[in-house]
Amino acid sequence: MTELKKHEPTTVYIKPTKGLSSLNLRDLWVYRELVFFMVWRDIKVKYKQTLLGMAWAVIQPVMTMLVFTFLFDRVAKLPTEGIPYPIFAFTALLPWGLFVTALNQGSRSLVAHNNMVTKIYFPRLILPMSSVFAGLVDFAIAFVILVGLMFYYQFVPAWNLIWTLPLFLLLAIITALGVALWLSAINVQYRDVNQALPFLTQFWLFATPVAYSASVISEQWQILYSLNPMAGVVNGFRWALLGTGNGPDITLWVSVGISILIFISGLFYFRSMEKTFADTI
C-alpha cells in the first residue's frame, strides 16, 4: 500500500446546471486515456469468437462493392466519369463505412453502456466519441484494400489533390460524431432511435452519392442535395483521390456548414441532456 500523496486535492463543486451548461472540456482532457481504452476495447472485442476474425473488416466493404458493381455498373450502367466502377464505388464506401459505424455504434453507445452511466462518473461524451474513433480502424483496413484495387486496375490517383484527403476525413468524423451525439442522447430517452436506425441508414445511403455519381443530379437541385453533409464528404473523397467533380465549390461549403452546425448543436444538446442520463436511461 503506497502512502497517500500529499498533494492538494482538487475541489469539485456539484450543483444543478442551468441552461446551456459549459462543455467541460477540461474533464474530457483528464479522462483522455479512457477514450484510448474504450477504442482499444471496442476493437479488441469486436471480432472475438468469430471464425473469420479481422477478415470481416475486409469482407464487408468488398462484398458491398461487388454488389454495387453488379447492380449499378453491369445492370444499370451508371456513368462514373471514366473511373473503373469498383474504384469509384470503393472510394465512397470508405467514408460511408465510417459514417455507418458511427451512426449505429455511436447512437447505441450510451444505452449499451448503461451500467457505466448509472454507476460512475466520467464525461459521457467519451462513449459516442470512442465509438466513432473505433470505426477508424476499419477505415484504415478498407483504405489498404482501395490501394490494392488501384494497383489491380493500374489506376493513378490524383496526386496533386491527395493532400486534401485528411481534411475530408476530418469532415467525415465531424459529421459522424455530430449525428452520433444527437442520436445517442435522444436514444437515452426514446428507444425509437433503435427502430429508426436501419431505415435511416438505408435512406441516407440513397441520398448520398455512394453508388452513383453526384453529377447525375441536375444543376438546380445541387444546393438542396448538398444539405446532406455526407454528399460533401463523399464528393470530397472522390475529388481528392480520383480527381472527379469540381472540387471545393458552393455545394461543398454548404455541406461543411451543415456538418459543423450538426456537430456544435449536437455537442450542446448532448451536454444539456447529460445531467439526466443516469435518471432516464
Next chain:
Amino acid sequence: MATAISVKNIGKQYKIGAAETKFRYNMLRDVIVDTFTAPVRIAKAMIGKSDRRMNQNYVWALKDVSFDLEEGKVLGIVGRNGAGKSTLLKILSRVTEPTTGTVTVRGRVGSLLEVGTGFHPELSGRENIYMNGAILGMKRSEIDSKFDEIVDFSEVNQFIDTPVKRYSSGMYLRLAFAVAAHLEPEILVVDEVLAVGDAEFQKKCLGKMNDVAQQGRTVLFVSHNMSAILRLTQEAIVLNKGQMIMRGNTQEAVDYYLSSGQSQAGEKIWDAEDLPVASAEFTPISLKVKDRSGKVVDTIRSTEPVTLEFEYQLNSSITGLRVGLYISTMRGEYIFTSFDTDDAALYENFDTRSAGRYVSRAEIPADIFNEGRYMVGVNASSFGVKRYFMDENALAFSVDISGAPGTQWGEPRVGPIRPRLNWKIEKLD
C-alpha cells in the same frame, strides 16, 4: 481538520412511477400526442381544472439534506430502502445531478457503487484491470505501478490472462473489488460491497476499508448490515423518506434507525400506501407487543411473559400459509424464529385459511431476554411457494431486567438471552 465534503440543502426530484409510465413516456408517439393535447391541458389549467398529473408527477427522493464531513472521517449512512441513500451517493459521485443545493467535494471521489463496472467478459483479467482502472479515473502509469498489488489482492494470479467470462463468480468479484480498492481516492464511497464473496474475502475487504480509513481518507459507507456499520464507522446519519432525521455517534444512530418509523408505544400499524404490490393477497394490519395484563407496551419485563400479536387481512384464501416472527438484536443477529403453524395441530387445522381478518398471537415465556432492545420481524409465506409479505424491522421493544437472574451484582451480562437455569449446588464430601 479540513472539510472533505460539504453538502448544503441537497434535493433531488424524480418523476414518479417511472416503471409504470416507462412505456408511455418512452415513445415518441406519446410525446407527439402530448404536444398536440398540450393546448387543451394548458387551457384547462388556466380555467382552474388543472390536470393533476402536473403536480403529482414528481417526488423528492432527497430533500434539504445538509452535512459536513471532515477529512479522514468514516461516516455511515443508514435508512430503509427508498430513504435516499443511493441517491445521495450518486450525487456525491457525480453520477446524477442534484435538483437543488450544492456540494463541495475536496479530492477525488472513488465510488464502489457497483464493482466491476465496465468489465467485459471477452477481455482477460489483465485487460480488464486496465480498462476498469481507466473507467474509475486511474492513469495508466498508476495502474502499472499497482498492477501486481491488485493481482495479489484478487488471488487470480494464474488466470490473469484468461477471459473473465471463464472466471467463477467469486473470482470475478474479487478481481473487480481489487481494482476498485486500489484506486486510492481521497474520498471513498462504498455501497453494500461487503455483501460479495466468501467469508474469507469479506474479512479482507473489511481490512482494506480499515486501512483506507487509517490512511486519512474519508469514507462514506452505506449498508444494511448494522454490525458492519457499527464496526467500521464512528458516526452515522439516518435518512428517512429523503430527509436526514438524525446524525450522531453510530451506536445512537443505529438504535434510532432500528426503532424509528415505528411508534414508541410498542405497536406498528401499516399504512396501505407503504405496502408493496406483492402483498395484495396478504395485507398486514398491525403488530403489537403486550404485557401480561394485555396493555400495549414498549418496554417489557424479562421476568414476565410477553405476547406478540400480528393482525392481518387475507384478501383471498391461501393454502399452506405460515406467519412467522423473527426476533433479533439491534446488531442484526437473530435470536430465534417461530411460526404460527409450528404446532402440529394448528398446522392441520389451518392448512387453508379463507379470506378474512386474522390475528396470530404468540406468547414468549418469561426469562428469555437479556437487558437491551430487540427487533421483531414478521414474515408471511407458503413454504417453498411464495412469500406474501416480509418486514424484517417491523417493531422494536426494550427489555427491563429488574428481578432477573443475577441482577444482585448489577454488572452487565453478555449475550442476548438471560435464561433462568435450573442450577443445583451439591457438596460432594
